[in-house]
Amino acid sequence: MIKSIKYIKDIGRFANFSTPSKFPIFSDINLIYSDNGGGKSTLASIFKSLEGNSPRFIMKHARLPSSKSEPQVILELENGKTLKFNHKKGWDLNDLSLAVYDSSFINDNVYSGNAIFKEQRERLFSLLFANEEGKEVFKELEVIDLSLSGVNKKLSECISHLSLSPGKTKSMFLLSDPDDLASIVKNKDQNEILEESKKLLNKKKSLIESIRIKKEKLISIIDDELTLHQASINYYLSKFGTNFKVMKLGSSNFSSDLSKRLKYSIGMNDFEVDIFASNTIQHGLPYFDTLLSDADKRAISLAFFLSKLDASKNIKKTIVVFDDPMSSFDESRRHATKEIIKELKKKTRQIFILSHDAKFLHLMKTDKSLSSAQQYSISKNFDNNTSSISLWNEKVVESSYVARIKLLHSFVSGECNDKLHEVLPAMRIVLEDYLKTRFPTDFNNEIMLGAMLDIINESDENKNYFSMKKHIEELYNLKDFGNAQHHGGEVSNDIEQAKSYVKRTLKFIYS
Secondary structure, eight states: OEEEEEEEEEETTEEEEEOOTTOOOOOSEEEEEEOTTSSHHHHHHHHHHHHTTOTHHHHTTBOSSGGGOOOEEEEEEGGGOEEEEETTTEEOOOOOEEEEESHHHHHHHTOBTTBOOHHHHHHHHHHHOOOHHHHHHHHHHHHHHHHHHHHHHHHHHHHHTSOBOTTOOHHHHHHSOGGGGGGTBSOTTOHHHHHHHHHHHHHHHHHHHHHHHHHHHHHHHHHHHHHHHHHHHHHHHHHTTOSEEEEEEEETTTTTSOOOOEEEEEEETTEEEOTTOTTTTTTTOOOHHHHSOHHHHHHHHHHHHHHHHHTOTTGGGEEEEEESTTTTOOHHHHHHHHHHHHHHHHHSSEEEEEESOHHHHHHHHTSGGGTTOEEEEEEEETTTTEEEEEEOOHHHHSOHHHHHHHHHHHHHTTSOGGGHHHHHHHHHHHHHHHHHHHSTTTSOTTOOHHHHHHHHHTOOTTSGGGGGGGGHHHHHHHHHHHHHHHTTOOOOOOHHHHHHHHHHHHHHHHO
């Protein structure tokens, strides 16, 4: 278990950070907030480097100018132990088990941009296939395959010294029964070479049979393991409420070679789609990019990660790090993510959640079963372009959406009648945030309330937000009242009238 980050030097915005004395140690679950550009990705890379003892994840974040940087990290562990990283030696030897879900996990193992590449399928197979017996069979097959290559090379040397009968070819020689070689050779007195060729052909035949038997065994092991993974992946996809599932999870072309490349298809609306088929794009058929939304791609990536984690024999000792696990998710999938992390907390050693999304972290912290969560934030110092890790400042980190709702409630209760100039714009922004949060794949962060309402007003029943259309008149009224100050219009000083509109705004978002 990691108790604290004692020191970070020359990594990203962390120029020379030291943990203050009496700073609360990390708990079994830790929520870390950061603004954009604050250093969240840098912190995730430190964990990623520790996961695979790979210095490159830290060195690529070396503080500029990198030629003068000497990246260092000191972590405090249980029992007073420390774990150190420096730019020359990398990490100390350690037995920490980490699993990190971040953008590099997705890019390395699942997809990049809008495509899936063979290297990602190979790495994903290696991640999911953890059967020790199967790995041993793989090694045995590789040894046999190497021996077979050696035999074939020696056979080629033998053939080069033999004179074959007219009409006989090298291929015919290699495919012949060892006892029939004499009938293929023109010069019958090359007995020594013939005998050597017979021995080699018999050995080749034996090796090919060994490969066949071991491949059959390995295919059975792979099928059993990946069948379990498929069920686990689809379990998580169902938690996320997707309308698709993974089908035919297996190893690509394994019957013909030693491929360690994962293959799968997508089942949707009673149809199975081969998302790897080379002719799908040419014929205008659905493929990975067109079949799944960004949120769906994120869901399947997270499902792969969670399935791999569940299958780990070392899960009870594993420290899990999530870097914005709910990115692109709507409210329903955010809630599902929270519930999954709650269950994961019971099975793992420690959890870190890094996020730009204060609303999600607030959702996590306010869950009673996560009361042990420690809260931190990454604070930026604009004067010297550095960052530090500090305690969670509720006023700063608290969701602006939540803060504005609290302001509206205070105004309705008469606690801040003098803040009408703040209440009116808060009404408008609360409605904006509500619609963006409820329909994150339909409305981006830049769109304004009026534009959203116009889109809703023109929508048909095929749109996610069509259910809002029945409220459109009320929404326009609330927008117009809240917009008066925003657009420099005449602002009502009638407190009771304003309270009425605020109550209607709260009633809408709660209903």
